[in-house]
Amino acid sequence: MTWWQALIDGGAVPGRGGKSDEPEGGAADPADLVEGAELQAHPLVDRSAAQIPAEVSFLNGIERWSVVAYDGVVQIVSAYVAAAVRRRDTEGVLHTTFERSRSFVVAPVERMTPPLRQVLEQSVTDIEPIDGELVGQPARYLEKVESTVRRVRAHLERELAEACTNGLGAEEWLILDGLLSRSPAVARHPRALGVIKSHGAQFLEGRGLERALTLPAGNRTSVFAVRGGHTRTEVYSWYVRLWPWEGNDLLYGLLRVEGRAHPDTVARASELSGWLWAERAPLATPATRWDRLLYPLHQVEEYLKALAPRDLQLHRASRLPRTGT
């Protein structure tokens, strides 16, 4: 018997994994509970009884970047971000309704040699400036590049979400991958939900946190208010467990949902959670985070990946030429 088996026999819950989520952007303030006096687990109705809106659009985005040239130690980055909204029809098939992309260069132009800077500025119109102080520290520089690209992507997604919510039908919902609170307009929309898969920022503590992280599958937590994103717009949020975490890890199958800060959100939290629970099938495989990734959001991502420039595909383990055979 292994030592951990002895722990499990002693009452611990079996686990697996060790990967931690990347931290969410922005600082997390402690949450204010808006449903009940204490954070509780609320069982959801059976998935087959879930009320799924007839009209739903899904928004997701992707980013790609790669160092494509060096001017001395200055790393010149080619980047691509894209986002799309795809509406689900009555047959369950997604159709693209909004779509935007941006190809741009990330470069500290003031640190480049004049001839190369001239060449760059003549051949590329879309250059995203970056602080040149980190040029001498390549690793930190690339972290800065990454955050820059993410910021551009978040901006693109926000624009698209606002455009989409402006045109949403009377009964149509929008589910977006990530924080709802990035855009005040979207955050206040009555039929927009943000679905967050990463749990780097914790809004709960103590007994409430433990209840949230050990939430059984098919349950949601009580609703609490959070402020997120750089706009600090208040939204209501709660956790939903899509798949049993026992035997996996605490975050397995755990979603955090954001809706507008309105009493109606609290009233409908169980109904909306039941809907999202029903969305766990089909599985979003082969995505590694399929346990938290809703399939339609996965499909939007796959759609965007198919359109992304091939030269910015993620590097494989080996940089040797790779063949299909």
Next chain:
Amino acid sequence: MIATARSDAAPIGRVVATELKPSTPHQFHFWTATDTSIGIGAIVKVEELGAGGSGIGRIVYGVVTEGFAYSDLATPLHDVVGAEGDPTRAVHPPTARQQIRYWTAAVLRQMPEEPLQPVPLGQVFVAGDADVAQALRMDAYLYSATPTAIPIGLYTSAGLEAPVYLDADFLIGPEAAHLNISGVSGLATKTSAVEFLLASIFAHFPAHKGRVAALCFNVKGPDLCFLDQPGNLSDEDRRRYERLAVPSTPFERVRLYAPLKADGVNLNTLRTHPDLVGAVEPLTWGLQEVVDYAEVLLNRDDIDAKADAFIDFLRDRVLGRTFDDGFGTTHRVQTFADLDRLFRSIFDGLEITAGGRSDSWRTHHIATMRKVRNRLLNISTRCKGLVTDDGPSSDLPWEEFEDRTVYVIDIANVDPLGQDLVFARVVSKLREQLERRELGVDAVVVFVDELNKYAPGDGPETYVKKMLLDISERGRYLGLVLFGAEQFRSQVHRRVVGNAGTQVFGRMDMDELATPGYQVLTPATKSKLATLPIGELMVRHPHFTQPIFVRFPKPPVLRGRDGVERFPPAMDVPFDDAVVRQLVRLDQGGRGGRIRPNQVKDLIADRDQDDVRRALAAVRHTRPEDALAYFRKVLGARIAPEAAVPRERHAVPPLNPISEEPY
């Protein structure tokens, strides 16, 4: 001509190529919407963007040979997990999985044809009429100054309908020739297809290629007995006939031949209804017609070189000549009865004149002669009705074949030996006449069903098989074209099917499709072949680089089964009534109206039936203006001299095969 403008129609798909599944000069892959109108056998067109992104570059035509559908499901287990093991939960997921319709197509034609390159990544369109003509290379013989196109059916796919044509130069000759059709029995596909194709040939055979006729052996029931009678066509069938520019009417000129039954007067066919029997000509042959094909009739196992030599002797020195048997009797052997007399004279001579001391005659041993006598005379017994002991024969018009006429020989109820004889002699005569250019037409299509029986891949080398091989390999130079049909193509001699320039397939049995001959077909094509509906065929033709599926209309003639229902065969009539009926039909001048039955019956009363048959055969042979007068004359003239010389027997008696004679 290569089109220079892009297709106006919306594309239905796009070519995709990966390292694992690349495009090649002969194959490509494309995807379509999930809800698409194309399927296996559909013809598609790929258009490559021209240089600079304007106009069109290379155009490729292909036929869909395989289809795939799959989703983004990584493993079936994920579906189980998603549904929590409950299939009912998996029925209506909120979001449909991303899925693909992915097709493989075989290249039919590339334009330009040189340099031959892999299929480009381009948009895929459904092929229209003109595209089908281009794809199948039909433009060369459809739009030329001397078109040679023969419609075989309609290509139908994606709501489009385009005629498909065969090239007469490759169907009738001389470039290639022959057609072979395979398919399971009982669906009437093979016979119907040949009937339709014959109608199409007659309607479209180009004048510059001369005159054409067809000769069909009816070997099963009433299959081909009603080709001159209209069948029941639906409006859809008539529309297809119109689209193919083929008249939806039965054959205008049909000549039917059938042997007589053993009674020598009733026809051995199912087309004996009083309204139709008049159009059936008796087919009877005598010794002269048969002896040249003795090889067909004699079992090779017991006819050795010595017997062969004796048959040759009879053929060269005896038949049709005045011949002294060496025992004081002169013979002129023209019939089986004459031959029997000659044999008896020889045997008596050896027994009596030579006192039994000699056992050979003209170097031929008596045992050999007995064996040959036994076998030859047995023919007239086994094939009684087809082979007559005595009297003139009734044969096909070997020098007067008519243009666009179908000659049907009904041998369905004839002994297999007789069928072989009919087949061998008819085909040999056709060949002889065509070689001499004396048949009356320039080309003859010979339709033979049941090739599994007549030209099997294994088994003994029969005379019939050799003849079929000969037609297959050399017939196209003569204009002798074989349209063969069988159930199992794999079991027909491969030189017979291999020499057929055009191959047609109806619904096939899966076991048959599993044989090596079908390895070139994809599983999807095989599945389609195994479930082909009536009226649909797969066609391979020298101009088509890939098999093409076509629909053909129901033939415009009465099907055999319907024919016997509408025109039930008459019961055999008594001898005298049969004679009356035949004389009425043979009376050319008076059209039968001046022949009164009682007149004929009085004439033949108390007359020997063999004499009456001979007289009737003479009328049939001569075709006089006044049939009755000539019949009376022949009956009288024939009887008188023979009455003076009492015959030992009235007819050649059947030989008892279990006699004490060891041969």
